[in-house]
Amino acid sequence: xxxxxDELKTTTKKAFLNLGLDEEQAEICAHVHCSSSADGVESHxxxxxxxxxxxxxxxxxxxxxxxxxxxxxxxxxxxxGELGIGVINALFCSERSINLAKEHGLGLVSIKNTTHWMRGxxxxxxxxxxxxxxxxxxxxxxxxxxxxxxxxxxxxNPFCIAIPRENGEVVVxxxxxxxxxxxxxxxxxxxxxxxxxxGFDKEGNLTSNPALIEESRxxxxxxxxxxxxxxxALDLAAAAISNGLCGSDMxxxxxxxxxxxxxxxIAIDPYLFGTHDEIQGMFNRRIExxxxxxxIDENHPVKYPGESTLERRKKSMSEGVNVDPTVWEKVCxxxxxxxxx
Amino acid sequence: xxxxxDELKTTTKKAFLNLGLDEEQAEICAHVHCSSSADGVESHxxxxxxxxxxxxxxxxxxxxxxxxxxxxxxxxxxxxGELGIGVINALFCSERSINLAKEHGLGLVSIKNTTHWMRGxxxxxxxxxxxxxxxxxxxxxxxxxxxxxxxxxxxxNPFCIAIPRENGEVVVxxxxxxxxxxxxxxxxxxxxxxxxxxGFDKEGNLTSNPALIEESRxxxxxxxxxxxxxxxALDLAAAAISNGLCGSDMxxxxxxxxxxxxxxxIAIDPYLFGTHDEIQGMFNRRIExxxxxxxIDENHPVKYPGESTLERRKKSMSEGVNVDPTVWEKVCxxxxxxxxx
Numbered sequence: 001x002x003x004x005x006d007e008l009k010t011t012t013k014k015a016f017l018n019l020g021l022d023e024e025q026a027e028i029c030a031h032v033h034c035s036s037s038a039d040g041v042e043s044h045x046x047x048x049x050x051x052x053x054x055x056x057x058x059x060x061x062x063x064x065x066x067x068x069x070x071x072x073x074x075x076x077x078x079x080x081g082e083l084g085i086g087v088i089n090a091l092f093c094s095e096r097s098i099n100l101a102k103e104h105g106l107g108l109v110s111i112k113n114t115t116h117w118m119r120g121x122x123x124x125x126x127x128x129x130x131x132x133x134x135x136x137x138x139x140x141x142x143x144x145x146x147x148x149x150x151x152x153x154x155x156x157n158p159f160c161i162a163i164p165r166e167n168g169e170v171v172v173x174x175x176x177x178x179x180x181x182x183x184x185x186x187x188x189x190x191x192x193x194x195x196x197x198x199g200f201d202k203e204g205n206l207t208s209n210p211a212l213i214e215e216s217r218x219x220x221x222x223x224x225x226x227x228x229x230x231x232x233a234l235d236l237a238a239a240a241i242s243n244g245l246c247g248s249d250m251x252x253x254x255x256x257x258x259x260x261x262x263x264x265x266i267a268i269d270p271y272l273f274g275t276h277d278e279i280q281g282m283f284n285r286r287i288e289x290x291x292x293x294x295x296i297d298e299n300h301p302v303k304y305p306g307e308s309t310l311e312r313r314k315k316s317m318s319e320g321v322n323v324d325p326t327v328w329e330k331v332c333x334x335x336x337x338x339x340x341x
Numbered sequence: 342x343x344x345x346x347d348e349l350k351t352t353t354k355k356a357f358l359n360l361g362l363d364e365e366q367a368e369i370c371a372h373v374h375c376s377s378s379a380d381g382v383e384s385h386x387x388x389x390x391x392x393x394x395x396x397x398x399x400x401x402x403x404x405x406x407x408x409x410x411x412x413x414x415x416x417x418x419x420x421x422g423e424l425g426i427g428v429i430n431a432l433f434c435s436e437r438s439i440n441l442a443k444e445h446g447l448g449l450v451s452i453k454n455t456t457h458w459m460r461g462x463x464x465x466x467x468x469x470x471x472x473x474x475x476x477x478x479x480x481x482x483x484x485x486x487x488x489x490x491x492x493x494x495x496x497x498n499p500f501c502i503a504i505p506r507e508n509g510e511v512v513v514x515x516x517x518x519x520x521x522x523x524x525x526x527x528x529x530x531x532x533x534x535x536x537x538x539x540g541f542d543k544e545g546n547l548t549s550n551p552a553l554i555e556e557s558r559x560x561x562x563x564x565x566x567x568x569x570x571x572x573x574a575l576d577l578a579a580a581a582i583s584n585g586l587c588g589s590d591m592x593x594x595x596x597x598x599x600x601x602x603x604x605x606x607i608a609i610d611p612y613l614f615g616t617h618d619e620i621q622g623m624f625n626r627r628i629e630x631x632x633x634x635x636x637i638d639e640n641h642p643v644k645y646p647g648e649s650t651l652e653r654r655k656k657s658m659s660e661g662v663n664v665d666p667t668v669w670e671k672v673c674x675x676x677x678x679x680x681x682x
Contacts, residue, residue, distance in 0.1 A: 222564030243615030274584030
């Protein structure tokens with residue numbers, strides 16, 4: 001179903017206020033969750049509001065937690081997230097990386113002991129929209145088998161890279177599994193098969209049926225062995241640079257998705273060594289070349305990453321945001337509860 | 342066929358000397374090419390010596406070129422590679438990134454106008470062996486279709502990340518295609534099919550036959566759309582940070598693989614915010630958890646990235662390095678030529 005962005009955000013904000021978030025927190029979280037849905041990333045947008053509520057209820061997310069500076073050196077800063085709201089912590093770190101990059105040409109911010117940032121692309125887009133190259137990633141509890149294993153043994157550790165092209169940002173936001181669990185849920189809710197095999201069923205056969213993969217928990221790493229290798233390296237790097245928990249430490253805590261995780265935010269000035277015109281000119285040449293590449297389907301020209309997101313955002317803003325009715329019903333329930341606080 | 346490392350290196354060095362490289366250059370290049378073969382990456386080791394010779398002959402590689410500092414800011418340096426020997430330029434940049442990280446906790450080195458670095462992992466291993474987290478990547482000419490296209494429109498832009506674990510480095514060295522062209526050649530030479538589909542044949546069918554993919558040039562991005570998206574973003578980032586050529590600029594020059602490319606080297610102190618014992622302890626806990634994960638094949642325990650490389654290196658050093666006989670014949674020919682210079 002389609003819901004206007006303003007209505008979606010107002011209702012979602014009420015839901016967050018009912019969880020005890022203050023006005024500013026609720027405003028930010030509602031904006032981020034609704035924007036992710038508007039961008040077409042429902043899995044980490046509105047679909048996650050109820051799980052967030054559940055985690056707050058269990059005490060796995062501490063809504064009073066705030067990023068605390070532990071140490072700074074040169075272009076780098078390290079924070080303790082105090083198990084605060086992941087979205088707010090991550091937005092704060094993105095801003096710090098941008099400010100460090102404004103000063104030094106490059107900024108590296110690490111945060112440990114934080115919680116689920118929802119959609120990694122939120123922060124990549126933010127850094128790119130501020131005019132910087134953004135690189136950010138997170139580690140998660142084990143939710144994907146290492147290649148060669150049939151048990152969950154590594155996180156799907158999303159990795160994002162964003163390019164501040166003024167004629168349309170180029171943004172990659174990729175999970176290390178071929179499909180994130182959130183995406184499996186979107187396909188299952190829509191009654192659809194995955195476009196390509198996304199994991200194994202309980203018997204060890206590759207399958208495109210999202211429900212069978214959710215059941216077996218044997219999600220397929222993107223690029224087979226490559227995805228689980230990269231996921232492991234990103235986990236180690238995030239935990240080292242933040243001096244935080246690695247994926248297997250989180251497994252022991254067993255406090256749901258990403259609770260206590262480590263995140264990295266890098267912002268780089270694209271004009272460190274070239275002029276504005278040189279760099280933006282190169283961005284445009286490169287993207288034009290991609291868009292001119294011969295397409296296998298004349299009705300679908302080749303796109304650069306981020307292009308569909310911008311189109312979808314525009315469409316959502318004019319026609320309404322697509323929301324799963326079951327999900328929406330639950331968010332409305334939460335919004336309409338008498339405030340218990 | 343198996344050849345002892347010392348014999349391999351001595352002969353390869355002679356071949357490089359015959360191309361006009363000086364003593365130091367020939368020593369370094371022979372060591373790097375032979376070490377890559379010893380590590381099991383034949384595609385970018387000995388198999389590339391003849392193509393290197395070809396490029397030197399065509400003037401696409403300038404053996405007198407040296408990295409020239411163009412600009413430095415804070416933790417970052419930018420070099421012009423003068424189309425010099427890619428391996429030597431890249432080793433130089435790795436060292437600079439390490440030295441900057443020693444001073445500032447993080448170092449970022451970009452180089453433009455350089456040539457093929459052969460195996461990206463060479464530099465990731467180097468940074469990790471020096472005790473730093475390494476992240477490095479390169480852009481290449483278009484050699485892979487963007488997702489949705491049937492023509493080469495993006496590079497396969499390898500991305501490496503390395504973790505300085507003292508009990509065995511964790512190193513990921515991944516092309517953005519499911520298999521690099523070099524790897525297709527290795528399988529074709531060995532008369533083998535690829536373990537998984539690696540591209541499309543001329544009719545547009547997914548295939549595991551390496552020769553059919555070499556013919557169509559429709560290599561498969563790793564993770565379908567993910568691989569070509571990440572490749573494009575890495576291209577833009579490398580060209581921006583180095584103020585160098587992007588992939589489509591290289592396409593216009595049409596001077597073979599990676600000639601005039603841009604490369605990025607990042608070194609990060611793993612002890613920026615944690616102690617040696619905290620960080621190495623975490624690395625060990627994480628890797629132990631991976632190695633304990635249940636394997637689908639009891640004869641093949643789950644491995645971390647880099648583990649097989651270390652095993653292969655040890656085996657090559659004791660039993661000899663595996664070299665394709667056709668390739669070896671050509672290297673020996675080059676080594677035995679009367680020095681024309």
